[in-house]
Structures are given as C-alpha cells and as structure tokens.
Amino acid sequence: MKNITLQFIPYAEIAYISPYRRVKYLIDLAVDNRILLIQGKLAPEEEADLIQETMKRIGKKRSRFKGIELTTFSPKTKNLSFMQSFKENVAKTLLGERDVFTIVGPATIVREIKKDPKKIQLLLRK
Amino acid sequence: MPIKIIKNFFKRVFYNLFITKKHVKLGFYGPPNSGKTTLANRLCKDWVGEDMGKVSRVPHETREIQFKEKVDINFNNKKITFKLIDTPGIATKIDYEDFLHYGLKTKEAKKRAREATRGVIESIKWLDDMDAVIVVLDSSKNPYTQVNITIIGNLVARKIPVLIAANKTDLKRIKLKKIEAAFPEYDVVGISAKKGHNMEEFYETLFDLVKKT
Numbered sequence: 001m002k003n004i005t006l007q008f009i010p011y012a013e014i015a016y017i018s019p020y021r022r023v024k025y026l027i028d029l030a031v032d033n034r035i036l037l038i039q040g041k042l043a044p045e046e047e048a049d050l051i052q053e054t055m056k057r058i059g060k061k062r063s064r065f066k067g068i069e070l071t072t073f074s075p076k077t078k079n080l081s082f083m084q085s086f087k088e089n090v091a092k093t094l095l096g097e098r099d100v101f102t103i104v105g106p107a108t109i110v111r112e113i114k115k116d117p118k119k120i121q122l123l124l125r126k
Numbered sequence: 127m128p129i130k131i132i133k134n135f136f137k138r139v140f141y142n143l144f145i146t147k148k149h150v151k152l153g154f155y156g157p158p159n160s161g162k163t164t165l166a167n168r169l170c171k172d173w174v175g176e177d178m179g180k181v182s183r184v185p186h187e188t189r190e191i192q193f194k195e196k197v198d199i200n201f202n203n204k205k206i207t208f209k210l211i212d213t214p215g216i217a218t219k220i221d222y223e224d225f226l227h228y229g230l231k232t233k234e235a236k237k238r239a240r241e242a243t244r245g246v247i248e249s250i251k252w253l254d255d256m257d258a259v260i261v262v263l264d265s266s267k268n269p270y271t272q273v274n275i276t277i278i279g280n281l282v283a284r285k286i287p288v289l290i291a292a293n294k295t296d297l298k299r300i301k302l303k304k305i306e307a308a309f310p311e312y313d314v315v316g317i318s319a320k321k322g323h324n325m326e327e328f329y330e331t332l333f334d335l336v337k338k339t
C-alpha cells in the first residue's frame with residue numbers, strides 16, 4: 001500500500017481531450033498505482049475501450065497490474081434504490097454529468113481496501 | 127424487357143434481405159463463468175445434436191470466440207436460422223493467481239490469464255457484429271456489477287436487442303426478483319442451462335427478441 005495515491009480528476013481535466021486519449025490517460029494512471037476519483041462518467045463505448053486497454057496492460061513484464069475496478073456513483077441519488085440508480089447510470093452516458101463520479105482503481109489495491117477499509121484513511125492522510 | 131429485369135432485381139434484393147434477416151447472429155455475453163457455453167451447448171444439442179464448446183468450473187475456459195453456423199430452431203411452426211457466437215465474456219480484471227486455487231501450475235495459470243485477456247478484447251470487438259445478444263448471468267450472484275452495466279450499456283448504445291438469461295436457477299438462494307428489478311426494460315428468463323429447466327419459455331422469448339432485429 002506504500003506507493004499508492006488517490007487522485008481527484010476534475011471534469012475539466014479530461015472533458016476536452018479525445019476519447020482515445022482520455023482512456024489512455026486514465027489507464028496509465030491506474031497502472032501507476034493510482035486510485036482515480038473522476039468527476040463525470042464515461043460513455044459505454046469508452047468503458048469498453050477502457051476494459052480493452054486494461055486487458056492489454058495485464059501480464060506485461062515486471063508489472064503486477066491485474067486489471068481494474070470501475071464504479072460509477074452519484075452522491076445525489078444516494079438515497080434512491082439500487083435499481084433507480086442503476087437505471088440512472090445506464091441513462092446518463094455523458095461525461096458532462098457533474099453530479100456523477102467514477103472510480104477507477106487497480107484491482108489488487110481495491111481488493112485490499114475492501115478487506116480493510118481503514119486503509120483508505122491512510123491514503124487520504126497523505 | 128427492362129421492366130422485367132428491374133422486377134427480378136428487386137425480387138432478388140428483397141429475397142436476400144429476407145434471408146440475411148432470418149440468419150440471425152446471436153451472441154452470448156456475460157461475466158466469466160455465468161454459463162454462456164453451457165447455454166450455447168444446450169441450444170446446439172437441442173437443435174443440431176452436438177456440443178459447441180468446452181465447459182469448466184475454472185473461469186475463462188472459453189478464451190476464443192466460438193461459432194456455430196446454421197442452427198435451425200423451430201418454435202410454434204416457425205423456423206429461424208441462427209449463427210451462434212459464444213464469447214469469452216467480459217471482465218475488468220484477470221489474476222492468474224486465482225487459477226492456482228483450481229490446481230493449475232503457475233506457468234499454465236499465466237498462460238490462461240494471457241489468453242483470457244485477449245479473449246476479453248475479442249469479445250468487445252465482436253459486439254458490433256451481433257444482431258441480438260443473450261446476456262447470461264448467474265442467478266445466485268449480485269446483478270449490480272460494473273461489468274453487467276458496461277455490457278448492457280454497450281448493447282443499448284449499439285441498438286442491439288437483448289435477452290437476459292438468469293442462469294443456474296437450480297442453485298439455492300437465487301436472486302431472480304433482484305435481476306428482474308435490475309433490468310426492468312428487458313425480458314429476463316430464469317433457466318438452468320445445465321439441467322435444461324424452463325427452456326420452452328426461453329425459446330419463446332428468444333423468438334420474440336428476433337422480431338426486434
């Protein structure tokens with residue numbers, strides 16, 4: 001957990017680059033052991049591109065990268081049922097949804113955090 | 127006689143359109159291990175009399191796209207010809223160490239993982255080619271996963287009709303209601319591909335789906 005950082009990516013930072021470069025940018029950061037909190041949401045096609053790019057990076061020599069965890073959530077709809085927020089997530093495909101956030105993180109690290117949520121506090125204190 | 131030539135031309139074009147339309151490219155998508163190949167095999171066995179691919183309890187058994195041409199399915203006196211396309215499925219992570227728990231050696235496990243990553247890439251590439259897709263889910267698992275959302279989102283974006291096969295209904299503690307609630311816009315059919323449960327309803331829903339292509 002030593003070399004991990006949490007990085008906030010505001011909407012403006014990735015909104016105006018091409019989808020191709022956006023996906024590359026995000027995956028480069030994830031491979032570099034960063035957990036990304038992105039303001040906005042990827043389009044389904046970008047999610048698919050992100051998964052393809054992820055697969056290409058797994059198993060590279062000298063890399064312990066095993067893939068990503070990807071989650072979209074919206075703080076506003078926190079009290080909605082899971083079903084409603086799921087429907088919202090499917091309906092909202094624009095990156096420009098500013099009340100929606102996406103988390104992209106290396107799978108191995110997210111797994112560690114799930115096992116021991118206190119670790120996220122360690123990260124935040126940096 | 128130009129009129130006759132034109133008439134014949136149109137007849138041929140429409141005939142071809144009709145034929146291609148009835149030759150439905152049907153994809154099997156879903157997360158690893160949900161039973162995509164088991165279901166594809168069930169269809170093959172029911173209508174062609176042979177299997178299509180290998181099934182395993184170890185995830186990522188299917189690592190290359192598998193095809194079965196000309197599968198004629200009859201239902202209510204109607205016949206539709208399918209081309210079945212069984213895919214490796216979609217995952218956001220693949221860890222070779224997971225395969226070690228199933229008794230694979232490190233070298234084998236790494237090879238399987240490498241092939242599995244390529245399989246996921248292929249599965250995504252093939253999305254564009256589908257006329258209709260069966261999303262196969264494991265009914266005993268939580269349906270609200272990012273992989274499921276990404277799969278459905280991509281099918282919606284490409285306007286490909288979707289049927290959700292909630293598989294493994296023979297297991298205990300299945301979440302059929304939860305799956306139906308998660309995908310209210312779609313037909314969800316509970317089946318057991320392994321045991322052959324509820325296949326009549328499955329075929330009926332499949333024929334309804336093809337009408338939408």
Ligand SMILES: Nc1nc2c(ncn2[C@@H]2O[C@H](COP(=O)(O)OP(=O)(O)O)[C@@H](O)[C@H]2O)c(=O)[nH]1
Nearest residue numbers: 159160161162163164181182183294318319320
């Ligand atoms: N209990 C039960 N197990 C099933 C069913 N369908 C598939 N399986 C099992 O789930 C595992 C994965 O099946 P497979 O078809 O290879 O999944 P795929 O990765 O989606 O193609 C195997 O052990 C199958 O025997 C089912 O309807 N019920």
Ligand SMILES: [Mg+2]
Nearest residue numbers: 162163187188
């Ligand atoms: Mg399979």
